Amino acid sequence: MKLKEAKMFDKLKRPLRDLRISVTDRCNFRCHYCMPAELFGPDYPFLKKDEVLSFEELNRLVFLFHEAASLEKLRITGGEPLMRKDVDKLIEMLSKTTGITDIAMTTNGILLPKYAQKLKNAGLKRVTVSLDSLDSKRFGEINGRGIGIEPVLEGMEAASQAGLGVKVNMVVQKGVNDQDIIPMAKFFREKGYILRFIEYMDVGNTNGWCFDDVISKKEIISKIDEEMPLEPIAPNYPGEVATRFRYKGSDDEIGVISSVSDAFCGACNRARLSVEGKLYTCLFATKGFDFRELLRSDATDEDIKATLVDYWEKREDKYSEERSEESSKTRAKIEMSHIGG
Ligand code: SAM
Ligand code: SF4
Ligand code: SF4
Numbered sequence: 001m002k003l004k005e006a007k008m009f010d011k012l013k014r015p016l017r018d019l020r021i022s023v024t025d026r027c028n029f030r031c032h033y034c035m036p037a038e039l040f041g042p043d044y045p046f047l048k049k050d051e052v053l054s055f056e057e058l059n060r061l062v063f064l065f066h067e068a069a070s071l072e073k074l075r076i077t078g079g080e081p082l083m084r085k086d087v088d089k090l091i092e093m094l095s096k097t098t099g100i101t102d103i104a105m106t107t108n109g110i111l112l113p114k115y116a117q118k119l120k121n122a123g124l125k126r127v128t129v130s131l132d133s134l135d136s137k138r139f140g141e142i143n144g145r146g147i148g149i150e151p152v153l154e155g156m157e158a159a160s161q162a163g164l165g166v167k168v169n170m171v172v173q174k175g176v177n178d179q180d181i182i183p184m185a186k187f188f189r190e191k192g193y194i195l196r197f198i199e200y201m202d203v204g205n206t207n208g209w210c211f212d213d214v215i216s217k218k219e220i221i222s223k224i225d226e227e228m229p230l231e232p233i234a235p236n237y238p239g240e241v242a243t244r245f246r247y248k249g250s251d252d253e254i255g256v257i258s259s260v261s262d263a264f265c266g267a268c269n270r271a272r273l274s275v276e277g278k279l280y281t282c283l284f285a286t287k288g289f290d291f292r293e294l295l296r297s298d299a300t301d302e303d304i305k306a307t308l309v310d311y312w313e314k315r316e317d318k319y320s321e322e323r324s325e326e327s328s329k330t331r332a333k334i335e336m337s338h339i340g341g
Contacts, residue, residue: 010315030144095123109155126165202328204335217258263320282317
């Protein structure tokens, strides 16, 4: 794949290519590794409307980021992005103003039957649907809302019918859903959707993460390889997050995102924009840069672009290469539901 020429580099010579935009901090699930129900209860202070970037503000900011950085990809996420009213309108605006064609969304999928066609018409190319088990009871426990797998599978089907590309994300946790690795691999191989296993990460500070809960890429691959032999395949482009494999003798593919056991910070070209307009240059960052304040001041387009370049050029994040049990507990990291995955 031919990439556009990069315009700015951080201290480790990494460009900014991939912007992940969180459009809401709310969610209709309470996955215990992300928004545990006991902490994200009815009294949780979710952001108020005027604290959240409007579509117009988002559109201006992403356009300016694109001008400054030559972005390749946008990913709409959350919280649950389909809980943001009229999110298809935002996608249409972003697609038209920036001309970026690779726009994807990460979603839990249950609202896709309602929105898939609108999203496709708006310019969305792909969805990544999260599903951690094929066992409805276990999945209901994981998502904290007792929701079974059917609505998620229906969501994937609706997306596919609408012409959207579909991938599936499974967060693997030891003692929670490791027994689902093989059934998930078989099921999605048959369906023709690429399944990506994600090592359970210490994002935020509320999920009680520890190293012992992680099943590594090596373990996941060897488990599948015993039943269905695999071979590695080359990345699609520099900085691809998932390590790719295919079932020997076929083109059927899986991926593993190994942020814990095999860090890929050296090629990390991603930044995350939070719901209220803070830019985070690492998933495990402790603070972000407040672009909402700039947007709501008399800053010119040139001021905003220069601020991004300056901020990116100071970046030296490589948390996954430095992670320890200690840092996972003591570092005040931003929650995943706030900045998106
Ligand atoms: N609500 C949408 C969803 O679940 O797909 C989008 C937001 S969610 C925060 C994005 C992705 O992050 C999901 O695939 C989710 O499974 C993953 N995720 C959340 N917490 C995680 C953690 N602690 N470790 C690894 N992945 C996590
Ligand atoms: Fe919601 Fe996604 Fe977090 Fe689950 S992982 S609680 S669906 S934002
Ligand atoms: Fe990128 Fe931070 Fe993850 Fe490293 S830890 S790959 S710098 S987001």
